[in-house]
Amino acid sequence: MAKYLYILILLFSFNNVNGNPKYEEIDKKSKSVPDSLKTPEKIAKYLTLKLKSEDEKVRALHIWITHNIKYDLSLLDKNVTYTSYDKLIDDTINFGTGICDNYSQLFHYMCNSIGIESYVIVGYTPEIDSNEIPEISHSWNAVKIEGDYLFLDNTWAAGYVNYKGNYVHKFIDEYFLIPSKEFIKTHVPFDPIWQFLNNPINNFDLKNKDFTNLYVNGTFNYKDSISTMKTLDSITRIKNKIKRITQSGITNKLIQKYLNESKEQIEHLNFSKWVVYYNDITKIVNSAQDEINMGINFDNTFIDYLNKRFRNPKISDSQIENTIDKANLHLYQGINQLKKSKKRIYSLKYSGENMEKIKQTKNYKKSLIDFITELERKILEVEPSIINNTNYSKRYLKKWKPLRNFVPYK
Numbered sequence: 001m002a003k004y005l006y007i008l009i010l011l012f013s014f015n016n017v018n019g020n021p022k023y024e025e026i027d028k029k030s031k032s033v034p035d036s037l038k039t040p041e042k043i044a045k046y047l048t049l050k051l052k053s054e055d056e057k058v059r060a061l062h063i064w065i066t067h068n069i070k071y072d073l074s075l076l077d078k079n080v081t082y083t084s085y086d087k088l089i090d091d092t093i094n095f096g097t098g099i100c101d102n103y104s105q106l107f108h109y110m111c112n113s114i115g116i117e118s119y120v121i122v123g124y125t126p127e128i129d130s131n132e133i134p135e136i137s138h139s140w141n142a143v144k145i146e147g148d149y150l151f152l153d154n155t156w157a158a159g160y161v162n163y164k165g166n167y168v169h170k171f172i173d174e175y176f177l178i179p180s181k182e183f184i185k186t187h188v189p190f191d192p193i194w195q196f197l198n199n200p201i202n203n204f205d206l207k208n209k210d211f212t213n214l215y216v217n218g219t220f221n222y223k224d225s226i227s228t229m230k231t232l233d234s235i236t237r238i239k240n241k242i243k244r245i246t247q248s249g250i251t252n253k254l255i256q257k258y259l260n261e262s263k264e265q266i267e268h269l270n271f272s273k274w275v276v277y278y279n280d281i282t283k284i285v286n287s288a289q290d291e292i293n294m295g296i297n298f299d300n301t302f303i304d305y306l307n308k309r310f311r312n313p314k315i316s317d318s319q320i321e322n323t324i325d326k327a328n329l330h331l332y333q334g335i336n337q338l339k340k341s342k343k344r345i346y347s348l349k350y351s352g353e354n355m356e357k358i359k360q361t362k363n364y365k366k367s368l369i370d371f372i373t374e375l376e377r378k379i380l381e382v383e384p385s386i387i388n389n390t391n392y393s394k395r396y397l398k399k400w401k402p403l404r405n406f407v408p409y410k
Helices: 001-009 021-030 040-048 052-068 073-078 083-093 100-113 154-158 203-206 224-228 233-246 253-307 317-345 356-396 401-406
Strands: 116-126 138-145 146-152
Touching: 021 052, 021 116, 021 154, 040 052, 040 100, 052 100, 052 138, 052 154, 073 083, 083 100, 100 116, 116 253, 138 154, 138 253, 253 317, 253 356, 317 356
Parallel strands: none
Antiparallel strands: 116 138, 138 146
């Protein structure tokens, strides 16, 4: 029950649960859509088709989501994982239920589909009247409207948990387009960049509910920082995020857990990146093997022709030349590919720190190097044959036909 306490406390501060008069007409039209609309793209387009301003469009999406998606308390105790982002979105629409991540990701998806700049922000929601931190993290959204970043929480707006611990699906118009300086008092992002403040409040001050810096102008340009962040690769972005969070202070278990998950994410990305490179090299090695085998096959065909003295059936000069040329072509294409792959596999390093993955990558690398070595041994066996057959074919084809049977093999 403790994990829901913060929702109950906030419940007593609600002043407006019916709606904002400014959006009264939009709210009436946005609570439902035709049953024929099944995808988030079509629903978003329908809701916003006749709306002009960005805030009106965001409002329409906010109203539909909060009125049609119910919070599923049972999911809190389940370790629900999705095979893809699209699967999460589809399940949220199809079942009409979810937790904060479903609400925030669906809203983000629908905003993107109509060209509204949106963000999913992860953090925690401290108690208003105490220093207690909930046991679970939370996610919400921010949108950029006419150059300003404003917050909204679709999850909290959709309903609340009553004193019996039951979820009540009832719209509460308290968490729509809230300015940064107000929202930070109830929603703390793990990464301070998402406070959208020029003087971000560190976690120590947040823990003590010291919001003095809200009224002090700072020099942090979060807009430029966000723009720069978008140009960085995933691993660098996460590393920079970890640095910002650490500098802001690790003041509770949720922050530490998020940092640990971020570090694990870097490990996963490093391993995935390594696997991609490794698989690319493996493809080259396999292609090299195919080329070498084709070279061997053409050489064997030439030897078969030779054993029959190029008769039974009669083999034309062009066929003789073409066969040995292909033997050379495929063999040396394979050799070149093998050299390329060997150079790449030796230079391939795993940049992660997980000892199990380090051992795993070393084993994979060794296996591939051993395979390359076996192919090199095969080349040493077959290359002399192809060289000899090439030289013989040249002498044979230059000779006057009546005297060809007297051309020595070596």
